[in-house]
Amino acid sequence: MKTQPLGVSDVRVSRVAYGCMPLGGGWDRSPVTPAIQKSAITTVRAALDEGINFFDHADIYCKGKSEEVFAAMWNEVPSLRGKIILQSKTGIRFGGEPDARDVTRYDFSAEHILRTVEGSLKRLKTDYLDVLLLHRPDVLVEPEEVARAFDDLHQAGKVRWFGVSNETAPQLELLRHYLHQPIVTNQVQFNVMHTHMLDEGVNFNQYVNRMARNAGTIEYCRLNNITLQSWGSLVNGRVTGRRVENPTKAHTDTTALVAEIAKTKGVDPEAILVAWILRHPAKIQAVIGTTRPERIKAACQGDGVDLSREEWYRLYAAGRGEGLP
Numbered sequence: 488m489k490t491q492p493l494g495v496s497d498v499r500v501s502r503v504a505y506g507c508m509p510l511g512g513g514w515d516r517s518p519v520t521p522a523i524q525k526s527a528i529t530t531v532r533a534a535l536d537e538g539i540n541f542f543d544h545a546d547i548y549c550k551g552k553s554e555e556v557f558a559a560m561w562n563e564v565p566s567l568r569g570k571i572i573l574q575s576k577t578g579i580r581f582g583g584e585p586d587a588r589d590v591t592r593y594d595f596s597a598e599h600i601l602r603t604v605e606g607s608l609k610r611l612k613t614d615y616l617d618v619l620l621l622h623r624p625d626v627l628v629e630p631e632e633v634a635r636a637f638d639d640l641h642q643a644g645k646v647r648w649f650g651v652s653n654e655t656a657p658q659l660e661l662l663r664h665y666l667h668q669p670i671v672t673n674q675v676q677f678n679v680m681h682t683h684m685l686d687e688g689v690n691f692n693q694y695v696n697r698m699a700r701n702a703g704t705i706e707y708c709r710l711n712n713i714t715l716q717s718w719g720s721l722v723n724g725r726v727t728g729r730r731v732e733n734p735t736k737a738h739t740d741t742t743a744l745v746a747e748i749a750k751t752k753g754v755d756p757e758a759i760l761v762a763w764i765l766r767h768p769a770k771i772q773a774v775i776g777t778t779r780p781e782r783i784k785a786a787c788q789g790d791g792v793d794l795s796r797e798e799w800y801r802l803y804a805a806g807r808g809e810g811l812p
């Protein structure tokens with residue numbers, strides 16, 4: 488597995504990262520069973536075997552249980568902590584907690600950031616996070632407060648590097664204006680069927696029905712050496728065998744094309760999905776979230792697949808469901 492720098496940080500990360508969201512078994516407060524723990528260990532071992540050195544968490548994944556089960560790896564693989572890059576996130580609060588009337592909301596207050604990082608460190612049984620991300624933009628963000636929380640965490644040796652997730656270029660610009668710590672990554676939804684960050688540039692100056700405004704986020708991150716991380720990298724299996732209710736033409740065409748290109752390259756379809764992300768010159772790090780060792784192996788083959796410009800654009804057009812202007 489090839490590695491690359493993560494933004495301006497001093498860490499080198501595997502081009503494919505493992506997303507630990509499903510490891511805890513379920514999004515509830517039921518205790519971790521031995522079966523869930525065993526399955527998590529098998530999955531993480533499979534990722535390590537493929538050369539993955541980067542593990543993505545969030546305080547909320549499976550209500551904390553994903554971080555909790557991951558901590559078993561310190562006993563499974565002695566000296567692992569110093570060899571991997573551990574990322575977690577903060578900032579999303581569940582509806583119904585602590586008050587039944589509370590709705591799902593975002594919270595970048597210093598109090599919330601500091602308290603949740605303590606929780607992550609405790610569950611992960613580690614003294615520090617390599618990277619901490621703000622999970623989803625808080626509409627009520629006070630950037631000076633975020634700066635203070637980040638400085639406190641950095642000075643205490645609890646977090647080495649900082650990043651964001653699902654943020655537009657202007658949101659990043661606002662935050663970076665106040666922060667003393669660099670932003671090294673922005674984790675966003677991106678895959679062959681979720682191409683809005685690219686479509687925006689392609690559809691410039693045209694009337695289109697299907698247009699999400701991303702404010703030049705991909706260009707902003709490239710210009711400022713902020714590594715993009717893609718979530719949903721495997722399209723949740725929807726073009727590699729998972730049953731899709733009422734598939735669109737884009738689904739059907741992409742599924743067929745991914746299978747065809749995989750066959751010509753002698754790899755599994757998941758490898759083509761990952762290779763499509765890695766082929767973009769922004770050097771996007773692909774975060775995969777399958778729990779199955781065989782799919783982790785299949786996806787990691789993508790690191791060794793070179794897609795031609797023509798193959799890449801055919802996949803892009805298929806995933807968009809329409810040709811380019």
Ligand SMILES: NC(=O)c1ccc[n+]([C@@H]2O[C@H](COP(=O)([O-])OP(=O)(O)OC[C@H]3O[C@@H](n4cnc5c(N)ncnc54)[C@H](OP(=O)(O)O)[C@@H]3O)[C@@H](O)[C@H]2O)c1
Binds near residue numbers: 544622653720721776
């Ligand atoms: N920052 C954010 O807002 C955000 C949001 C979502 C996720 N993430 C991160 O990104 C990681 C990956 O995201 P993701 O899980 O959405 O992406 P993904 O890697 O595209 O999807 C993984 C999911 O798809 C299923 N899957 C894959 N291939 C399949 C197939 N052929 N048939 C049936 N099911 C299949 C997997 O099930 P199996 O386990 O059975 O293979 C798993 O549930 C997460 O773990 C998390 O760390 C971040």
